[in-house]
Amino acid sequence: MGSETDHDNFDAVIVGAGQAAAPLAVALGAAGWRTAVVERRHVGGSCINFGCTPTKAMAASARVAALARRAAEFGLRAGTVEVDFPAVMQRARAIVARFRRRLEASLAGADNVELIFGDAIFQDARTLIVRRPDGESRTLAAAHVFINTGTRAALPPIPGLERLPLLHDDALLALETLPPHLLVIGGGYVGLEFAQMFRRFGSEVSLIQRDEQLAPREDPDVAEALREMLVEDGVKVYLEAKILDADRGRSSDGDSIALNLKTPTGPLRLLGSHLLVATGRRPNSDDLDLAAAGVETGADGYIRVNDRLETSAAGIYALGDVKGGPAFTHIAYDDARVLKTNLLGDGGASVADRPVPYTVFTDPQLGRIGLSEREARQSGRRVLRAHLQMAQVARAIETGEARGFVKALIDADSGEILGAAALGADGGELMAMLQLAMMGRIPYSRLHDAVFAHPTLAESLNALFAAPQPLPR
Template sequence: MTDDPHSDPSIEMPSAPFESIEEYDLVIVGSGEGSKYAAWTLAREGQRVAVVERKYIGGACPNIACLPSKNLIHSAKVASYFRRSEEFGIETTGFTIDMQSVRNRKRLMVAKLVDIHLENFKKSGAELILGSGKFIGPRIVEVALPDGTTRTLRGTNVIIGTGTSATLEPIPGLAEAQPLTHIEALELSQIPQHLLVIGGGYVGLELAQAIRRFGSPVTVIDRNERLVHREDPDIAEGLSKLFHDEGIELVLSAHVERVSGTSGKDVTVIVRQGASQRTLEGTHLLIATGRTPNTQGLGLESAGVDITDRGYIKVNERLETTAAGVWAIGDVAGSPQFTHVAFDDFRVIRDNLAGGNHVTTGRQVPFCMFTDPEVARIGLSETEADGRAISYRLFKIPMAAVLRTRTLSEARGFMKALVDVDSDRILGLTVFGIGGGEIMASVQVAMIAGLPYTALRDAILTHPTLLEGLVVLFSASPSLSRQVT
């Protein structure tokens, strides 16, 4: 990196007069998870901080992603309980889903969350600037304001946290069909007559199940031969059976060749499965095939910031970009696309700005897919361990062996753990079951503490709880992986 970017003749300097540039200790572009915590923390420490946000105060998570989607998913869970009411000894004479009320519940939650964010900005002293920012020079950001004017900000340090957006693949007719992304799906005011979902990842599966539970026929289309193809086959099998039981059609190993019509009216998707072609028809189309980094239009070349061949900002293990004093955080930096990882990115940058050497390498990253039941994992899966020729003992039990699930009538699924052959160290845990994320987090804490699996096996855990299932799990007779000799 160049110590003084102003000395690099390849970087064009801004045309704005020096006296019009506002000086800050820290300028942040984007107000997502990592960005906002960096702003609030450093502003409280006395630094002059400005945050430029184009639209969503607080970023995607509280507005259009994590929390709103879980709000919708919970409404769908309540609907599923109504359909199962006889199982619980409750008679109903029928019910209807009011999607406008479902949407309004979500909107009310979002509005309250935005208010909390605004209050946090106010209390911290960080300045929130609503507008669109782009670099016009090294560490210099020009902000286009809603009233048509501009402001020019220079930071001793600058953080880029612009996130990602839904990928729209170059499929003939797809853009013209105006498909839903997760943003529009969370704003539906009516139940689709038939929803087609392209993509069998987190977003596609979570929303497919929720919309199905509201009463819409749903078809999921995925190019892979099984759902969540990077996970173990038993997870894919469990999810496939779950979706089949709920009446969701799965069209796998399917490559979309073209799309016609308009989402919200009528739409047709032509797919190829091997040598055969198939036509799928619906009223709404949801695209959930991945994420694209929001780097276009940021003027990164003016700042000396390079991007990767996939369009993400190029960073090192300290989250420094190729330009001195410029950092990147969260999704746009190519970090694992989870809010909790973006928060940890904040801690990395915070420590490094204070003179530390905090790196992102070797992080333990948990995940949870909020289908019902959930899929949660920390550490190694069987597929990963086998691929690395790591020997392990496999502990596995059905969720029905956890007695709490029987009281809830939520006994679907299983949990399994990989344990090192020699040290009793827990290598990984996967849960496909109710409360999977909470169970997984408990094992993660044990892994962080370096506890052997026997510490959980021999613990006295409250009965009847879901966590009590860890005693059952680690008391089971394990099987050995094929690497063991």
């Protein structure tokens, strides 16, 4: 195995053990394909290692702290709430380790599947060299290669930023001390979740967003409700703020990180103890030597694929975040389904026109599916809008979680639901109910007349669809 001239032949090689890798590898192996999964560091990709798993575990701790501080509202005396931040982080890391072990075990126990740790690079369209951590190399040959290498944090072009210690990916999960003042650059979904979370842990938090609203992809009313929630929770939000440069500063607590801003009200210098950059990702495609395999990328480095996830090179596919598009774990899972269907099944699967549901795990959650108001207006349809404040929902009032609202967009001619935003308690679950109705093409009137158990959040759909109005132009 030590010589690069020795070819180890496989039917399939999957480069990158992200969330799409395991279901695809197990299915290929079960079908008799000898399959190699090559992973540089940890199985599970960004989701398990520094994305969904640890951050949602941390958010759960932050939510408990927030609820405990509200104990008096529920007629309880809980005393002073103290956050044991090292224990919070240890809990999150323990869950990550458990998920990694479970995923490694699923690959180890799968028929015809071998997990290989190392860095893979294309020699040609059918051959990869894997340089292992021990310095040895293996040369793998396969008729089918699947690129599943994901993304990494991208830094915005801010002078001085590259010289500062930043919190992202592993650095964030390694934190043992609660940041006294966390600066967050980026008002997208990741920035929103971390800003609220660390404020609830006890940090002072300043969130800097260059756009005129948070969550730029959302409708303005959703974005404004999110801003109001963060401000209510004690986060300082700066909109339309351009960061001119970043450097070291001095505060009463000693050395700090300084951001010099241009804001609508004038120049501003913010000092913080820690800096989280949440302004986007870049694909892990630049060290694979894709040119040697004939795999084309866009100018941004994302691998170009067609609706069947085929790259420009025959027999090579890309799935998950590295191909661009919606960067969600459930999309990666569905990519694996498409490939399994096309390679092992009837061959009729495509990613074209698939729904892209998602949930932002602020508290309360934002669940989204289908068209936004802007997209609905551009569609040329006659559209109705149904809207309901969570403060009108019995279950939300009873549980003390009445922030937010639910809205749905409806085709005025067919009565079918075109899209929805559920910003409220368990907003992701409410969104999933509306997604099921969309999948079944159930008209909104059926949901208005449906018998839902009382008192549940689902019951809010009766009131939501009571009197939809034409969508304002």
